[in-house]
Amino acid sequence: MGPIGIFDSGYGGLTILEGIRNRLPQYDYIYLGDNARAPYGTRSFDVVYEFTLQAVKKLFEFGCPLVILGCNTASAKALRSIQQNYLPTAAPDRRVLGVIRPTAEVVGQMSHTGHIGVLATEGTIKSESYKLEITKLYPQCTVIGQACPMWVPLVECGEFDKPGADYFVKDSLDKLLAQDPLIDTIILGCTHFPLLLPKIRRYTPEGITLIPQGQYIAVSLEDYLHRHPEMNQRLTQGGTTQYLTSESTTKFRESASLFLKENITAQRVTLN
Numbered sequence: 001m002g003p004i005g006i007f008d009s010g011y012g013g014l015t016i017l018e019g020i021r022n023r024l025p026q027y028d029y030i031y032l033g034d035n036a037r038a039p040y041g042t043r044s045f046d047v048v049y050e051f052t053l054q055a056v057k058k059l060f061e062f063g064c065p066l067v068i069l070g071c072n073t074a075s076a077k078a079l080r081s082i083q084q085n086y087l088p089t090a091a092p093d094r095r096v097l098g099v100i101r102p103t104a105e106v107v108g109q110m111s112h113t114g115h116i117g118v119l120a121t122e123g124t125i126k127s128e129s130y131k132l133e134i135t136k137l138y139p140q141c142t143v144i145g146q147a148c149p150m151w152v153p154l155v156e157c158g159e160f161d162k163p164g165a166d167y168f169v170k171d172s173l174d175k176l177l178a179q180d181p182l183i184d185t186i187i188l189g190c191t192h193f194p195l196l197l198p199k200i201r202r203y204t205p206e207g208i209t210l211i212p213q214g215q216y217i218a219v220s221l222e223d224y225l226h227r228h229p230e231m232n233q234r235l236t237q238g239g240t241t242q243y244l245t246s247e248s249t250t251k252f253r254e255s256a257s258l259f260l261k262e263n264i265t266a267q268r269v270t271l272n
């Protein structure tokens, strides 16, 4: 038995942790941020796979029977290989889930025009994972992606609420909407982006629905645990959260406390 592991390249997955904990506060959680090597968004498939697998192994070492890749880039580039190539032989009794499929499931029901925009890292957009997952479920939908290469650095550096961020937020939104004026629903396909939500709202025309992921991932996880009682029974329920980081714990504590608006302590781990 053990806690639910949540992994992200940096701090962004804290928005997923928050969404999940709000809905499922009874479980124990371990959050792991690979802050020393973030961002992942511009890294190659091979490197994201290698780093993500190291993180998953670390969370397994800490006893997690279930790990959520709370990172779109890792979900896009590493999840399938981990599920198909690593788990069956190395850890057949553990599960790793991602954040793209659950988001794709809800978005098709929300759009009236069927034109869906995706804002994400370069890696997630290039992988076309959202387009593939959404059109598999909703073949009538058109999916348009726009990479936002500056948004993750703005969040990681704590500049997300400063005036300088406005330029980059407006620029990427304008580029997305210029590609297709029928877009009526936009997925914030990167777990860092909810931190920029006030600015994203400011520059999004009225009538367009924005989809941050945390709450939908929580609903999807709850549903998964109902459908998989054998996994649910293996999850400890003490309501605690432990934080791990590959960077300095002081830096992690300061930044993560801003994200979660609570005091936290973290433990440093080496990923290799």
Ligand code: DGL
Binding pocket: 008, 009, 010, 012, 013, 038, 039, 040, 041, 042, 070, 071, 072, 073, 074, 121, 124, 152, 189, 190, 191, 192
């Ligand atoms: N938070 C990650 C995501 O959801 C990406 C951040 C990064 O580039 O490392 O895609």
